[in-house]
Amino acid sequence: MGWEYGIRTTESAILPEVVKRLASALTFTDMYILERFSNGFVLKREDPSWPRALEVWMEEASGLEEIVDGDSYIYCLFHIWGEEARSWMHQMEQETRQFDGGLIWFEL
Template sequence: MGWEYGIRTQEPARLPEIIQGLAASLTYSSTYSLELHTDGFVLLRGDESWPNALEVWLEEASGLDEVADGERYFYCLFHIWGEEGRAWMQQMQEVTSRYPGIFEWFEL
């Protein structure tokens, strides 16, 4: 699999706004392209054998300890590890840190 994280929020009304900010925060080479959706985004790699490098989706919680059932949260799946994956996580954490007390990262 890869690194799996969730981002819980105290203000679910801001989720669409934050999705845009998370996607815009990423820096990546021309090897990658960003596919933006209303409920998330995918960072695609130009390699058909392993096309998804990063996926971020708005999900509804079910059976998670960190988020109550039915609440929305960001699901983040880093298919690429190492320096690139770590850099993308840090860039996204910088976005969520602009909203103190509102967003909390947790490992899945």
């Protein structure tokens, strides 16, 4: 699999807005398409053998050390590696710094 991260906060009510702003903060080339859902988004690419490049979802914790079971958090799965994925992560990290509510990234 790729890189897996979570984003937690003590104010879970802000998570839907965080997800929307994370999607809006990403810059990517024409070979990608951003597909939005009510609880997250997927960045897809035109490669049928590996179509998903990035997934971001609001989820409920279960069995994680960093979060109490049942608490909400944002799950980020980078299916690809390299400069492109690092750039997206950096863009998303910068966007989370704009929020009050103590958003904290953690590795899964």
